[in-house]
Amino acid sequence: DAGVTQSPTHLIKTRGQQVTLRCSPKSGHDTVSWYQQALGQGPQFIFQYYEEEERQRGNFPDRFSGHQFPNYSSELNVNALLLGDSALYLCASSLGRRSPLHFGNGTRLTVT
Amino acid sequence: AQSVTQLGSHVSVSEGALVLLRCNYSSSVPPYLFWYVQYPNQGLQLLLKYTSAATLVKGINGFEAEFKKSETSFHLTKPSAHMSDAAEYFCAVSGGGSGGSNYKLTFGKGTLLTVNP
Numbered sequence: 001d002a003g004v005t006q007s008p009t010h011l012i013k014t015r016g017q018q019v020t021l022r023c024s025p026k027s028g029h030d031t032v033s034w035y036q037q038a039l040g041q042g043p044q045f046i047f048q049y050y051e052e053e054e055r056q057r058g059n060f061p062d063r064f065s066g067h068q069f070p071n072y073s074s075e076l077n078v079n080a081l082l083l084g085d086s087a088l089y090l091c092a093s094s095l096g097r098r099s100p101l102h103f104g105n106g107t108r109l110t111v112t
Numbered sequence: 113a114q115s116v117t118q119l120g121s122h123v124s125v126s127e128g129a130l131v132l133l134r135c136n137y138s139s140s141v142p143p144y145l146f147w148y149v150q151y152p153n154q155g156l157q158l159l160l161k162y163t164s165a166a167t168l169v170k171g172i173n174g175f176e177a178e179f180k181k182s183e184t185s186f187h188l189t190k191p192s193a194h195m196s197d198a199a200e201y202f203c204a205v206s207g208g209g210s211g212g213s214n215y216k217l218t219f220g221k222g223t224l225l226t227v228n229p
Contacts, residue, residue: 004155033214042116042202042219043156056207056216090155094214100146101214103155 002027004093004104012110013081021076021107025093032074033101034066037088049074050097078109086111114139114205118220126228131175131190133223135203138184144206145186146217147177151199159201162186173197198227 005024013019025032031050035043045058049068063079072093078085088108092101119134137143144163148156160171167179177188186203200222207216 031214033217035217040221042204042221043217045216045218048215058216092156092214097215099214100158100161101156101217103148103157105153105155 004029004091004102006089006091006104006107008107009105010108010110012112014112015081015083017081018077018079019081019109021078021089021091021109023074023076023091023093023104025072025074025091026102029093029095029102030072031094031097032068032072033092033094034074034076035090035092036060037090037106039087043090046076048097055097081111083111085109114141114143114207114218116203116205116218116220118201118203118223120223121221122224122226124226124228125193127195128192131188131193131197131225133188133201133203133225135177135186135188135220136184137186137203137205139205141207144214145177145179146204146206147171147175147186147188148202148204148219149199150202150222156202159188193225193227195227195229198225200224 033048034046037043047057052068065077068074088106090106092103117136146161147159160169162179170176204217204219
């Protein structure tokens, strides 16, 4: 039973570029949450998708957007990249909004 | 609004010694509380969770945590450390409410646990 899978594992982008990160939830899960983990910090909530809609959002600018597909997979898009966007981006899936989160291994984004 | 404070960014113990990782929280609603572990280059793995049932919560790998409302604490303990416990540990509180127990987790900054032979 595959867990949460994220792609790519590593990514290097230049300031001002756009990036798309992908996440496939654990089998049977229908809710996807995205977190940003800067070096030496705890993860910070970006947003959560349920039934293909963004349900709640953390304190992130509109440059951060997402999408959830009918098969429950999800994408995180970041536009106009800044150096400060360099971080580990974690996807977590769950069954509904009350079951525990299962995290993927993350995508390491480096912005130069 | 909710927040988490983890006391001690780095804890070092000897193998076989007691592990105590401290977490204090604040929450405007009855909290859901979690401890996660992160090994190098990996995502987070749930150790245990408190969701308003028993105040002493047992998790995986011999860890447990006690919810103390009067102290707004949720400290993580393990009686005897093992080398494989070396990792970073994160305490988290959920926004909860109608959003559900896994909604909008707020994490502490983490505590790096080192286990010495």
